[in-house]
Amino acid sequence: MEAWRCVRRGYGRCVVGRGRYPMLPHHQKSLARDWTTPWENLQRCCWNRHISSCMRWPGHYSRAPYPYFSSRHFSLNWRPPCLFESRTPFQYWNWRPDNLSQTSLIHLSSYIMNSEGDEPSSKRRKHQGTIQLQRHWEYICNHNKDKTKILGDKNVDPKCEDSDNKFDFSVMSYNILSQDLLEDNSHLYRHCRRPVLHWSFRFPNILKEIKHFDADVLCLQEVQEDHYGAEIRPSLESLGYHCEYKMRTGRKPDGCAICFKHSKFSLLSVNPVEFYRRDVPLLDRDNVGLVLLLQPKIPNAASPVICVANTHLLYNPRRGDIKLTQLAMLLAEISSVAHQKDGSFCPIVMCGDFNSVPGSPLYSFIKEGKLNYEGLAIGKVSGQEQSSRGQRILSIPIWPPNLGISQNCVYEVQQLPKVEKTDSDLTQTELDKTEVLVTAEKLSSNLRHHFSLSSVYSHYFPDTGIPEVTTCHSRSAITVDYIFYSAEKEDVARQPGAEVALVGGLKLLARLSLLTEQDLWTVNGLPNENNSSDHLPLLAKFRL
DSSP: OBOOOOEEOTTSOEEOOOOOOTTSOSOOEEETTEEEEEHHHHHHHTTTOOOTTOEEESSOOTTOSSOEEETTTOOEEEOOOOOSTTOOOOOOEEEOGGGOOTTOEEEEOOOBBOTTOSSBHHHHHHHTTTOOOOOOEEEEEEEETTEEEEOOSSOOOGGGOOOTTOOEEEEEEEEOOOHHHHHHTGGGGTTSOGGGGSHHHHHHHHHHHHHHHOOSEEEEEEEEHHHIIIIIHHHHHHTTEEEEEEEOSTTOOEEEEEEEETTTEEEEEEEEEEOOOTTOTTOOOOOEEEEEEEEEOOTTOOOOOEEEEEEEOOOOTTOHHHHHHHHHHHHHHHHHHHBOTTSOBOOEEEEEEOSOOTTSHHHHHHHHSEEEOTTOBGGGSSSOOSOOTTOOBOOSSSSOGGGOBOTTSSBOOOOOOOOSSOGGGSOHHHHHHHHHHHHHHHTOOEEEOOOOEEESOOSBOTTTOOBOBSEEOSSOEEOOEEEEEEOOOHHHHTSTTOOOOOBOOOEEEEEEOOBOHHHHHTTTSSSOSSOOSSBOOEEEEEEO
16 A cells, blocks of 8 residues: 655645555656646545644654644644545545645655555664664752752762762652553554554563663552563562552552562562542542552661652543542551651652643642642643633542541541540530631641652753653653652741651652653654653662
């Protein structure tokens, strides 16, 4: 089958490749080895094809099987009517309308498609193994509390080297794309060649990445249960990892895993979190989290424990109420696990796919420790929805009291009141005051948590302001994956009335650089021949 392609000409003509199309008008002109035909003739052949439903797409690639506009190259793809005698429907057609006129010429080309119909074979050969994503370590040094210096792809600055009696470790967060979810959402991967989507091709690539980066702690999302038992866990155990896994509830086939190196940590506790609650109608989704308490192995030295959490929050952009409640449940479990005898918290690393963009209310709540959600539309919580039209406002409170989690995102403990008077001894005035206080607390629209969390990544490139991207497929290219970590924030602690508990701090030493959307489309987006998930792995190096 022969493909259509379009090449923009400086003299205002649109070219589409030579071919044998008997249904086209017969007055084409020869152009070298190819043929051209006036635009109005081809327009008459395609009289019945509307393009009003085309979607705007910020990236560009030449093999989209559905309509889109490109904001960078202004190219347009759509599926034309049958132009072949055999009546075989054609896959796609690409043209650039910016310079087209009634006298423009259409050029028909003879690129040969493979049997899968996914891309020209000549272009496919160029993609295979020739272009790879370039990521490097950014080493970070805090010379003083007011300024952070990024050293780039270099060794750690000697001024940062104070590693005596310190414990360094690395963390990877990686949504590896469940095969079942890939196949159930195949419309997101129409830009991909079919062979790169097979699990037999993808898993060796994913394992290769894990081996290459050799992180001490792995937080994996979308880990399919059957693949975990048959391949993922045995492979990681052979690399020296201990693996813990929590499958999603219901009939969902995937879950979250936390794996750590035997040589670096001992396991103290495993704490799975199920966000589905039969007794809470709001919580009818099957997402989960996993929280581990790890003891670093430091010879001849006592060290604090480390709490590592991993989750994959609900995707639905219009259910911010569920997202916030799931996050509150995870934070409550972290608070319970990380709480120390002296009232502080041990160092915390919280990873995952939070299905929320930087700067969104949910993201800001994690970093700032507080959120007033009064009047906030549920579709605005994660920042994925651009319009709040027709959306309801978050209720106050978001979740019911029987969930057992306070507005401070901790488990509520049923304690016996320490009072000298019984209810019968209280005056009516005292009873009225008590009722007012309880009502005010229940109706508060302020959420809080007691951690001081920072993001490993800044989410924008400092020189250009271009957004970093952690996931890229046919529908979007955004940041939804994060590594948050606890660090002492003196400026927060000194604020009057600050309720942020001081925690054992982690020092960020380095992070693996992220990429722009344009970078990812140079390798045909994700997944591709070398990167086998629709997410990028996030990596950070910490010092305890």
